[in-house]
Amino acid sequence: xxxxxxxxxxxxxxxxxxxxxxxxxxxxxxxxxxxxxxxxxxxxxxxxxxxxxxxxxxxxxxxxxxxxxxxxxxxxxxxxxxxxxxxxxxxxxxxxxxxxxxxxxxxxxxxxxxxxxxxxxxxxxxxxxxxxxxxxxxxxxxxxxxxxxxxxxxxxxxxxxxxxxxxxxxxxxxxxxxxxxxxxxxxxxxxxxxxxxxxxxxxxxxxxxxxxxxxxxxxxxxxxxxxxxxxxxxxxxxxxxxxxxxxxxxxxxxxxxxxxxxxxxxxxxxxxxxxxxxxxxxxxxxxxxxxxxxxxxxxxxxxxxxxxxxxxxxxxxxxxxxxxxxxxxxxxxxxxxxxxxxxxxxxxxxxxxxxxxxxxxxxxxxx
Amino acid sequence: xxxxxxxxxxxxxxxxxxxxxxxxxxxxxxxxxxxxxxxxxxxxxxxxxxxxxxxxxxxxxxxxxxxxxxxxxxxxxxxxxxxxxxxxxxxxxxxxxxxxxxxxxxxxxxxxxxxxxxxxxxxxxxxxxxxxxxxxxxxxxxxxxxxxxxxxxxxxxxxxxxxxxxxxxxxxxxxxxxxxxxxxxxxxxxxxxxxxxxxxxxxxxxxxxxxxxxxxxxxxxxxxxxxxxxxxxxxxxxxxxxxxxxxxxxxxxxxxxxxxxxxxxxxxxxxxxxxxxxxxxxxxxxxxxxxxxxxxxxxxxxxxxxxxxx
Numbered sequence: 001x002x003x004x005x006x007x008x009x010x011x012x013x014x015x016x017x018x019x020x021x022x023x024x025x026x027x028x029x030x031x032x033x034x035x036x037x038x039x040x041x042x043x044x045x046x047x048x049x050x051x052x053x054x055x056x057x058x059x060x061x062x063x064x065x066x067x068x069x070x071x072x073x074x075x076x077x078x079x080x081x082x083x084x085x086x087x088x089x090x091x092x093x094x095x096x097x098x099x100x101x102x103x104x105x106x107x108x109x110x111x112x113x114x115x116x117x118x119x120x121x122x123x124x125x126x127x128x129x130x131x132x133x134x135x136x137x138x139x140x141x142x143x144x145x146x147x148x149x150x151x152x153x154x155x156x157x158x159x160x161x162x163x164x165x166x167x168x169x170x171x172x173x174x175x176x177x178x179x180x181x182x183x184x185x186x187x188x189x190x191x192x193x194x195x196x197x198x199x200x201x202x203x204x205x206x207x208x209x210x211x212x213x214x215x216x217x218x219x220x221x222x223x224x225x226x227x228x229x230x231x232x233x234x235x236x237x238x239x240x241x242x243x244x245x246x247x248x249x250x251x252x253x254x255x256x257x258x259x260x261x262x263x264x265x266x267x268x269x270x271x272x273x274x275x276x277x278x279x280x281x282x283x284x285x286x287x288x289x290x291x292x293x294x295x296x297x298x299x300x301x302x303x304x305x306x307x308x309x310x311x312x313x314x315x316x317x318x319x320x321x322x323x324x325x326x327x328x329x330x331x332x333x334x335x336x337x338x339x340x341x342x343x344x345x346x347x348x349x350x351x352x353x354x355x356x357x358x359x360x361x362x363x364x365x366x367x
Numbered sequence: 368x369x370x371x372x373x374x375x376x377x378x379x380x381x382x383x384x385x386x387x388x389x390x391x392x393x394x395x396x397x398x399x400x401x402x403x404x405x406x407x408x409x410x411x412x413x414x415x416x417x418x419x420x421x422x423x424x425x426x427x428x429x430x431x432x433x434x435x436x437x438x439x440x441x442x443x444x445x446x447x448x449x450x451x452x453x454x455x456x457x458x459x460x461x462x463x464x465x466x467x468x469x470x471x472x473x474x475x476x477x478x479x480x481x482x483x484x485x486x487x488x489x490x491x492x493x494x495x496x497x498x499x500x501x502x503x504x505x506x507x508x509x510x511x512x513x514x515x516x517x518x519x520x521x522x523x524x525x526x527x528x529x530x531x532x533x534x535x536x537x538x539x540x541x542x543x544x545x546x547x548x549x550x551x552x553x554x555x556x557x558x559x560x561x562x563x564x565x566x567x568x569x570x571x572x573x574x575x576x577x578x579x580x581x582x583x584x585x586x587x588x589x590x591x592x593x594x595x596x597x598x599x600x601x602x603x604x605x606x607x608x609x610x611x612x613x614x615x616x617x618x619x620x621x622x623x624x625x626x627x628x629x630x631x632x633x634x635x636x637x638x639x640x641x642x643x644x645x646x647x648x649x650x651x652x653x654x655x656x657x658x659x660x661x662x663x664x665x666x667x668x669x670x671x672x673x674x675x676x677x
Contacts (some may be wrong), residue, residue, distance in 0.1 A: 006473060017474060018470075018475075018478070019475055020470075020471055020472075020473060020474055020475070020476065024472075025472045027471070028467060028468045028470075028471030028472075029468065029471075031468075032457065032460055032464060033466045035459065035464065036457055036459045036460065039459040040459060055535040079441060111474060112512075196655065203454065203455035203456075204451055204454045204455065205454060205455065205456065205457070207421065207451060207453055207454070208454040208456075208511070209472075210421070211421060211444070211447075211449040211451065211471055212444060212449070212470040212472045212473070212511075212515065213441055213444035213445050213474075213515070215472075267496050274507060353386045367421065
């Protein structure tokens with residue numbers, strides 16, 4: 001007679017109500033956020049594919065290649081053959097290609113950049129035409145001059161010796177990858193938090209959330225956590241790409257890199273949240289985000305060293321969060337520096353993130 | 368009867384000048400479906416959002432389930448189900464994922480299969496929100512309000528823009544919720560919705576309640592709760608309104624685009640008189656209908672305007 005009772009049991013348990021624990025909301029928000037990101041093809045492209053394409057393109061364009069052969073024009077006159085013969089005898093004959101052409105052609109093609117240097121020989125000696133503003137022209141002048149003088153029997157009083165060095169670690173791609181990583185963490189922090197929040201505000205989803213018992217801290221924590229998870233993937237992808245494709249050497253500890261990356265992601269998340277704290281429309285927040293990011297694209301040493309900017313603005317450049325992030329990433333990835341040696345960069349990032357997060361909470365509008 | 372929602376002297380002023388709500392008192396009983404009926408811009412949404420604790424009133428007191436919003440927000444949120452006007456839920460999530468998300472915010476949520484069943488969203492449970500029709504989206508929005516097992520359901524314009532079938536489906540959902548002793552507060556500018564769905568109604572215009580009661584009471588309050596509508600074809604020019612007002616039992620006359628509306632007490636006395644009056648003037652009836660007076664007539668009587676005016 002116990003059989004019917006046993007059959008009733010599963011029926012009961014199916015209807016039994018679930019009780020949610022303290023963190024159920026946080027986990028559900030994080031899960032929903034990750035699913036949304038994953039299902040957005042644009043996000044996948046901009047966060048993952050775009051930086052890799054950029055690294056690949058720039059890595060190929062600025063790859064370290066043997067010095068180009070210098071294109072040289074020798075103006076056709078009675079002395080031209082003499083110049084060509086001298087070059088033939090010189091040690092750098094393989095690095096220089098000389099064409100004997102008439103003066104007009106020589107000057108025209110020099111102007112168009114086809115020749116780096118024009119040599120005119122006459123009774124009084126050699127005359128070089130070069131452009132001091134073109135690095136390859138300046139180089140060609142000293143190279144050709146050196147070749148001709150030594151082939152003519154110049155003796156150098158000082159004995160010199162040179163060793164060639166193009167080790168991984170000193171190449172442009174090595175400089176570039178940490179910079180791209182920093183820029184990517186900034187982009188995805190600003191867009192991933194700033195844009196997402198305003199989009200939800202515009203759709204009245206934020207208001208709908210706070211009409212439920214959702215804890216506001218859970219919402220912000222879930223947003224931050226989703227950034228950290230994406231950060232892991234971004235770091236792994238870009239560094240892995242550098243190592244596999246460009247044989248880049250990662251000198252520092254992976255843990256230190258991830259900690260820097262996490263601080264960078266959270267810091268830019270804070271700046272993103274601050275940027276988005278009041279904006280009502282995605283159009284206006286898009287403008288704001290670009291205004292905030294633009295100076296850092298230019299000044300923070302993503303594509304080239306910020307040392308190129310005048311000394312007077314260097315202190316300003318150094319307190320930008322992206323400069324701090326890039327410097328710390330480069331020091332650890334390329335030079336194997338310790339985390340503690342980067343304390344000033346860490347402090348800059350923590351300050352930017354902390355101050356903007358506090359201001360964001362103060363100003364934040366849920367509706 | 369126990370009071371579910373109570374407010375006194377509600378005033379909301381935006382930017383110190385625009386008065387959206389101008390002194391509103393409401394008592395909504397537990398278990399009833401109460402409707403705030405009024406034209407767009409009457410202050411319905413502002414009122415319901417103040418009651419939902421989403422907007423602070425400039426002046427006035429609100430008590431929900433015997434509690435004020437200050438100091439009891441979490442407790443109240445656990446017991447209220449709220450559907451806002453035009454929330455766009457995440458299009459990339461499925462129906463089930465969306466409901467799971469909202470359920471996770473409540474300590475004791477309803478079971479998802481039951482909610483999906485009740486709101487006829489079973490077939491669409493694994494479809495992305497972006498692929499749903501307007502009616503399905505609106506049912507999902509109501510589902511996110513019901514998923515917390517609320518004792519009060521707030522619906523702001525729940526059927527605006529929906530097709531007739533979807534509207535009827537939503538009405539059924541509201542009735543089902545009420546059958547489980549739930550309290551409903553909804554806003555609408557559809558008088559048929561208010562008339563069919565609501566136990567009691569407050570008609571709101573310019574931020575004030577201009578009439579309150581059951582739909583039947585409000586209509587009965589009109590002197591003349593039948594309406595005779597007709598149009599005539601006449602060869603000898605226009606006919607003045609005055610002659611219709613003199614017909615027996617006529618309480619008021621309105622004319623719009625050649626259509627006359629008479630509010631009358633006893634149509635069986637008015638109509639024969641109307642027919643002979645038309646005949647006496649050598650005109651012909653082009654149209655004649657009679658109907659019960661509706662809330663629309665109540666609104667027109669009170670304000671001289673229609674609920675939905677262009």
